Amino acid sequence: MTRQQLFDKIKEKESFLCVGLDTDVKKIPHHLLQAKDPVFEFNKQIIDATHRYAVAYKPNTAFYEAQGAKGWDSLQKTLEYIPADIFTIADAKRADIGNTSSMYASAFFENMNFDSVTVAPYMGSDSVKPFLAFDNKWVILLAATSNPGGLDFQNLITSDGEKLYERVIRESAKWGDADNLMYVVGATRPEALADIRKIVPHHFLLIPGVGAQGGDLHAVCEYGMNEQCGLLVNSSRGIIYSDSSENFGSSAGIQAQKIQIEMAEILQRL
Amino acid sequence: MTRQQLFDKIKEKESFLCVGLDTDVKKIPHHLLQAKDPVFEFNKQIIDATHRYAVAYKPNTAFYEAQGAKGWDSLQKTLEYIPADIFTIADAKRADIGNTSSMYASAFFENMNFDSVTVAPYMGSDSVKPFLAFDNKWVILLAATSNPGGLDFQNLITSDGEKLYERVIRESAKWGDADNLMYVVGATRPEALADIRKIVPHHFLLIPGVGAQGGDLHAVCEYGMNEQCGLLVNSSRGIIYSDSSENFGSSAGIQAQKIQIEMAEILQRL
Secondary structure, three states: OEEEHHHHHHHHOOOOEEEOOOOOOOOOOOOHHEEEEEEHHHHHHHHHHHOOOOEEEEEEHHHHHHHHHHHHHHHHHHHHOOOOOOEEEEEEEEOOHHHHHHHHHHHHHHHHHOOEEEEEOOOHHHHHHHOOOOEEEEEEEEOOOOOHHHHOOOOOOOOOEEHHHHHHHHHHHHOOOOEEEEEEEEEOOOOHHHHHHHEEEOOEEOOOOEEOOOOOHHHHHHHHEEOEOOEEEEOOHHHHHOOOOHHHHHHHHHHHHHHHHHHHHHOOOO | OOHHHHHHHHHHHHEEEEEEEOOOOOOHHHHHHHHHHHHHHHHHHHHHHHHHOOOOEEHHHHHOOHHHHHHHHHHHHHHHHHOOOOOOEEEEEEEOHHHHHHHHHHHHHOOOOOOEEEEOOOOHHHHHHHHHHOOOOEEEEEEEOOOOHHHHHHOOEEEOOOOOHHHHHHHOOOOOOOOOEEEOOOOOOOHHHHHHHHHHHOOOEEEEOOOOOOOOOHHHHHHHOOOEOOOOEEEOOOOOOOOOOOHHHHHHHHHHHHHHHHHHHHHHHO
16 A cells, blocks of 8 residues: 555545554453454454455464464455555564564565554664565654653663654654654654654654543644644554443444544544 | 483583574475475474584574465474473464563463564563463564664664663563573674673573675674573574575585584683
């Protein structure tokens, strides 16, 4: 999916919502445990209920890996079930030396057909570039993450006077461009967004941390939005675990729609 | 495995060799492709040929993930085949927000029974601590990596005048101790080792980059060794792909033994 196609979809659906499929087999409604593949069955119903309101889905690979080979199958089936016009993110936070990163890129872009993968920056250029070598695929690089530990190193001031996450963005922006590179910026750090927009005005940003982690949608949009929206705002737990009964699907749909309605209002200001 | 047990094994085997099982199905001898599980068959023969000379095995998860669910099975079988007295490292370079890192820790320490997992530091304390919560398990944190891109961010000077990788070590050393935390330091950066030993004199270091990546064993030992050896030196490609014929196993054994003999000499100086 190209940047323009993503923006067109945002306008069409009046939404920049990404639904995080962090599907923990211990947290899904009990009646699903009878199903052949409970994780996939849960995802299927969540996707059925939310796809009208979302432009992206983001399964976090940790939840699937925790189930071993079976979980990997559930992930593959989930990906295939997501409607083709919705942007898919493998939230994998991978990166390794060059030849090994190529294997990860192959896993997510070839064996599975994800549109994008989240990548960790610590190992530098040759750990990121193999993911950028695929046409029509995206790297979403960790910059300023939403978790408390995100402050441990990312906000360190370098001898040039900039924060580490700013340096990561400034440097990595040379490895790709706004058409194949996005950044992860936590909703819990809206003050960072204004500074980041000075460095990368045109790149899309993936914003986790709205909802369960306490981030505020309006603050994020005030500081982070650009002329093509430029934001994918993720909510995971607030949508998918909003109801633990057999009605979990319709409840997830309602939560997703609530966010979409807020987003539609915000988009009218563009 | 405890630190003392690891050191006892190093003395017994006169070796601190870690064999990297970066098993790429495109690089293994052709005759193995007839086997039911070629990757496992390759690993099995490599382990048979090298286990006398090694104290650790380190499968890099990228190579298994690139095969999807099937690869995950090969990894599990490989882990179960490794003799119980050999230290096992899931070279996965994972890390995520706290509750998600717990899922990764569960994947590698509970579903699979690895002794250790490599972890990326960028997301800070709550992304690392869930891995440290398991008894008798180890975190091996990326510090100064062996790849060219390792210099992009890890050597940045902070406003306190220390390098980022030094800060990562100094800070993370508070989250665990020498009995559950090791660091990755590339063999291609021996000059870093002396400085790192000033910060963490007692921790074990995992040293990749000897062999195909050009690192020198003697330089590594000169700057990095401590009173309990304190080093696990990894070789992957130089051992496992030393011969592409049906004799690949015995050839790998010879390469591993060569390194072990060098290590035995070095250990006598302890």
